[in-house]
Amino acid sequence: MRIATWNVNSIKAHFEQVTSWVKDEKPDVLCLQELKCEDHNFPTAAFEELGYTCAVHGQKTYNGVALLARGKIEDVQRGLPGDASDEQARFISGTVFGASRPVTVAALYLPNGNPAPGPKYDYKLGWMERLVAHAQQLLKSEDAFVLAGDYNVIPAAVDAKHPQNWLSDALFLPQTRAAYQTLVNLGLTESFRALHPQEQGAYSFWDYQAGAWPKNNGIRIDHLLLSPQAADMLMAAEIHRDARGHEKPSDHVPVMIELQ
């Protein structure tokens, strides 16, 4: 079972590139972030024609996440538990069915948090605390699960071309990295780094500005975190950096893993 995550920076603006990639790669499960559209404007019919079931948690202009799967999706949950007043569409989860066992997959779009300090950074840290609490709940079941998405977290200096430029940024502040490490320390496995411990220059985001892409001035912020039961099934993890080379691309590229 192959599971991919991709911050598409508007599904409307990048529809052709997303569907083209899906036709080529045929992931079994696809987590999308930054749809920037409401549910009724998501191209559900087009993805259904490609063989996917769609679970969408959209929002006008900002945010918006979706979970797509080749088979059925059960127990869909929209929104990250822990704050009923949070109206930002940044989390959707559901259970999909692989050859061997069910897997719960969450598509998440963790808040950017800039400028830090400030209310946006407070929101980011609060969101991360809620994600830790939710992961703790999921771990109790001992089921396989995958938390996939745009974490807006640079885990370590190796995950940025110029880490010194990010020291005071919400994506790389010590408090951000500590919160992310708290999540991982629950017993989760970060797929890409687990399989490529030494690899440098592997990024998933390049700013549109200042020629970041041709200089490979990127950061690795899109991650798939695995429960112990899912980690046991991990066979591959790859960043599809070629997607950044098209005309008018998203600023993120897909990251895809293979389980069992």
Next chain:
DNA sequence: ATGACATATGAGATATGA
């Protein structure tokens, strides 16, 4: 030090992103 670039909204300029 600043802006550079992209998207959505809505019809100009602003908010957001990372």
